[in-house]
Amino acid sequence: MSLKSERRGIHVDQSELLCKKGCGYYGNPAWQGFCSKCWREEYHKARQKQIQEDWELAERLQREEEEAFASSHSTQGAQSLTFSKFEEKKTNEKTRKVTTVKKFFSASSRTGAKKVAQEKNLKQGQLGRERNADNILRDLKEIFTPSWELASPTEEIQEAKAPSPSINRQASIETDRVSKEFIEFLKTYHKPGQDIYKQCKMFLEAMHHKRELSIEEQSECAQDFYQNVAEKLQTRWKVSPERVEKAMDQIEKYIMTRLYKYVFCPETTDDEKKDLVVQRRIRALHWVTPQMLCVPVNEEIPEVSDMVVKAITDIIEMDSKRVPRDKLACITKCSKHIFNAIKITKNEPASADDFLPTLIYIVLKGNPPRLQSNIQYITRFCNPSRLMTGEDGYYFTNLCCAVAFIEKLDAQSLNLSQEDFDRYMSGQTSPKKQESENWSPDVCLGVKQMYKNLDLLSQLNERQERIVSEAKKLERDLIDWTDGITKEVQDIVEKYPLEIKPKNQALAAIDSENVENDKLPPPLQPQVYAG
Amino acid sequence: MAAAAPGGRSFSFKVVLLGEGCVGKTSLVLRYCENKFNDKHITTLQASFLTKKLNIGGKRVNLAIWDTAGQERFHALGPIYYRDSNGAILVYDITDEDSFQKVKNWVKELRKMLGNEICLCIVGNKIDLEKERHVSVQEAETYAESVGAKHYHTSAKQNKGIEELFLDLCKRMIETAQVDERARGNGSSQSGTARRGVQIIDDEPQVQSSGGCCSSG
Numbered sequence: 001m002s003l004k005s006e007r008r009g010i011h012v013d014q015s016e017l018l019c020k021k022g023c024g025y026y027g028n029p030a031w032q033g034f035c036s037k038c039w040r041e042e043y044h045k046a047r048q049k050q051i052q053e054d055w056e057l058a059e060r061l062q063r064e065e066e067e068a069f070a071s072s073h074s075t076q077g078a079q080s081l082t083f084s085k086f087e088e089k090k091t092n093e094k095t096r097k098v099t100t101v102k103k104f105f106s107a108s109s110r111t112g113a114k115k116v117a118q119e120k121n122l123k124q125g126q127l128g129r130e131r132n133a134d135n136i137l138r139d140l141k142e143i144f145t146p147s148w149e150l151a152s153p154t155e156e157i158q159e160a161k162a163p164s165p166s167i168n169r170q171a172s173i174e175t176d177r178v179s180k181e182f183i184e185f186l187k188t189y190h191k192p193g194q195d196i197y198k199q200c201k202m203f204l205e206a207m208h209h210k211r212e213l214s215i216e217e218q219s220e221c222a223q224d225f226y227q228n229v230a231e232k233l234q235t236r237w238k239v240s241p242e243r244v245e246k247a248m249d250q251i252e253k254y255i256m257t258r259l260y261k262y263v264f265c266p267e268t269t270d271d272e273k274k275d276l277v278v279q280r281r282i283r284a285l286h287w288v289t290p291q292m293l294c295v296p297v298n299e300e301i302p303e304v305s306d307m308v309v310k311a312i313t314d315i316i317e318m319d320s321k322r323v324p325r326d327k328l329a330c331i332t333k334c335s336k337h338i339f340n341a342i343k344i345t346k347n348e349p350a351s352a353d354d355f356l357p358t359l360i361y362i363v364l365k366g367n368p369p370r371l372q373s374n375i376q377y378i379t380r381f382c383n384p385s386r387l388m389t390g391e392d393g394y395y396f397t398n399l400c401c402a403v404a405f406i407e408k409l410d411a412q413s414l415n416l417s418q419e420d421f422d423r424y425m426s427g428q429t430s431p432k433k434q435e436s437e438n439w440s441p442d443v444c445l446g447v448k449q450m451y452k453n454l455d456l457l458s459q460l461n462e463r464q465e466r467i468v469s470e471a472k473k474l475e476r477d478l479i480d481w482t483d484g485i486t487k488e489v490q491d492i493v494e495k496y497p498l499e500i501k502p503k504n505q506a507l508a509a510i511d512s513e514n515v516e517n518d519k520l521p522p523p524l525q526p527q528v529y530a531g
Numbered sequence: 532m533a534a535a536a537p538g539g540r541s542f543s544f545k546v547v548l549l550g551e552g553c554v555g556k557t558s559l560v561l562r563y564c565e566n567k568f569n570d571k572h573i574t575t576l577q578a579s580f581l582t583k584k585l586n587i588g589g590k591r592v593n594l595a596i597w598d599t600a601g602q603e604r605f606h607a608l609g610p611i612y613y614r615d616s617n618g619a620i621l622v623y624d625i626t627d628e629d630s631f632q633k634v635k636n637w638v639k640e641l642r643k644m645l646g647n648e649i650c651l652c653i654v655g656n657k658i659d660l661e662k663e664r665h666v667s668v669q670e671a672e673t674y675a676e677s678v679g680a681k682h683y684h685t686s687a688k689q690n691k692g693i694e695e696l697f698l699d700l701c702k703r704m705i706e707t708a709q710v711d712e713r714a715r716g717n718g719s720s721q722s723g724t725a726r727r728g729v730q731i732i733d734d735e736p737q738v739q740s741s742g743g744c745c746s747s748g
Contacts, residue, residue, distance in 0.1 A: 241541075294602075336576070339576045339577040340576065342577075343576055343577075348573070349557070349561065349573050349575050349576060349577050349578040350576070350577040350578065350579060351556065351557035351577075351578050351579055351598055352548075352556075352579040352597075352598035352599050352600045352601075353552050353557075353598075353600050353601055353602060354579075355577065355579045355600070356600035356605060356608075357600070357602075388543075388545065388615055390595070391580050391582075391595075394579070394580040394595070394597055395580075397597075397611060397612060397614075400611050401600075401605070401608040401611050401612065404607075404608055404611060405604075405605065405608060408607065412604070413604040
């Protein structure tokens with residue numbers, strides 16, 4: 001397609017006269033080569049886009065201004081000066097990069113938007129390298145590609161959480177807050193701080209291009225980054241180990257807040273499927289009692305049940321955190337509550353023999369959301385030194401153990417017979433029903449009452465059934481009885497049939513024969529004598 | 532990297548504690564870190580994860596001791612616990628033959644999973660109950676030697692042999708770490724160090740109460 005200069009009008013080919021959208025009508029250079037109808041459509045879309053973009057830009061500018069204002073206020077003198085300069089330089093750099101990166105984007109065809117990309121390339125070809133068509137090209141690209149794909153890297157990174165401001169407003173605010181804090185924090189590190197900032201930016205940009213790699217490769221990159229930065233801080237900047245650790249925490253927070261969305265439970269893995277499997281598994285195991293797991297926690301003590309509830313809350317809360325370290329902190333908090341519960345019950349420090357079963361029990365009761373995803377995410381993107389030897393690492397390992405145990409749990413591991421286990425799993429019976437008499441440990445009052453009422457109801461039901469069956473029996477008896485009587489009567493009637501014998505007449509005849517009766521004197525009347 | 536000033540080195544080691552329930556794993560660490568036995572005044576909330584800072588010949592060592600659940604039903608979870616650990620303490624009860632058999636199982640597993648990089652200590656606990664001994668000293672020591680482990684006798688109750696056990700283990704782990712480091716090439720500690728679990732940190736000596744103090748949390 002050698003469509004060079006329609007505007008200069010040296011070689012005007014038939015095809016060039018047609019509308020660029022390929023609708024078959026003729027285009028007009030005044031409408032950027034579109035026909036009137038297509039032009040109006042495109043123009044309208046582009047305008048809308050432009051308005052939205054302007055709005056975003058204004059918002060960002062304001063934010064930056066605020067930031068600059070805040071930083072110039074908080075620290076005065078040379079330091080803040082250098083820092084804002086550094087910031088300025090950074091922004092300049094960003095703007096310079098915009099064009100090249102954009103080219104990169106338009107060239108790469110994204111899997112999700114292959115069709116879009118093809119269309120885009122076509123448009124590009126037609127528009128060629130016409131300078132005056134650049135604007136429309138940009139507009140078009142905006143129209144045909146999702147905004148996040150098109151954004152410059154800086155926008156992308158700054159608003160990694162907020163492709164469109166209205167949707168993810170909340171996340172964007174958090175991201176901004178985190179980066180503000182990060183910058184504030186780095187100021188205390190002076191020169192190395194600037195270096196760290198630069199490194200992080202570079203890393204985030206690099207990660208952006210690696211989004212299509214497998215999650216393991218991305219994890220590898222993150223781990224390498226942690227290691228390189230830590231090493232650099234130690235060897236080049238001679239920062240003390242404590243401060244390195246602090247800085248590493250902040251770096252982790254900064255980069256992971258930004259990357260979270262892309263690397264947590266990514267579509268390329270089956271993390272989500274595993275989550276669902278675990279969730280279903282835990283639901284199926286709802287009948288497991290603390291006694292079966294030998295949990296050394298007595299929930300009848302109010303303080304203990306309080307601790308258990310807190311532990312469950314903590315482990316559920318883990319999913320809401322974005323930074324691996326914050327997630328680990330939730331696990332640690334949960335573990336501390338478990339230890340407290342054990343300590344109150346047993347009055348001695350908890351060993352792993354006590355702790356692991358209790359943690360398993362808490363996980364079973366809490367059924368924390370996206371358990372596998374969270375574990376995978378922490379394993380892949382947490383600063384490794386923390387996972388290796390630290391206390392957080394220990395509790396995290398225990399959580400992994402708990403999940404592994406729950407996945408593989410069988411009759412033997414609960415000291416149950418296979419038949420019992422199968423029956424409980426299929427939901428035919430529940431161990432709770434059987435021991436409802438001494439049933440109380442881990443239920444709130446309402447549930448306890450409910451179980452009692454259920455018991456009562458089943459008793460009543462039984463009685464009712466008995467009454468009904470008795471009544472039926474009675475009815476049957478009555479029917480039988482009447483039948484019996486009827487039969488008996490019939491038998492008797494049959495046996496002794498009623499015969500009207502002429503004898504009766506004979507008797508009358510006897511009387512009638514007594515003719516002289518009327519001749520007899522009347523019978524004596526009783527007489528009263530006065531005496 | 533190799534030319535670190537004495538006192539400027541610090542090692543972080545992870546040590547797992549393995550053994551059947553009731554062999555006294557917990558008592559052992561509590562005795563070591565808190566110097567208490569079955570005491571109502573034990574301040575620590577838990578005895579499953581304890582740390583101890585040591586100073587061995589100018590080398591600072593951070594020891595993280597990971598207790599593991601010893602019940603049979605959790606046996607399969609072992610590898611998750613002892614991944615990346617530098618040392619393992621395998622405890623058995625000298626009055627309980629079964630617990631010694633368990634130790635043998637653990638050793639086999641550990642060697643299979645971690646090879647020779649892990650320092651193994653086999654510990655016969657409860658030597659205060661010598662009269663009821665069911666595992667012969669000879670047998671235990673021969674076995675330990677055959678698998679490249681060291682054997683110790685301890686009593687958490689009487690506080691015997693515990694200090695020695697941990698000190699010895701630390702020395703061996705330092706040695707292993709140094710050999711490992713040398714093998715990896717001088718100085719160019721590229722990726723791998725931190726991720727393999729041993730962190731060798733060069734730093735300025737700082738004032739810190741070393742040795743004896745235990746902090747968890």
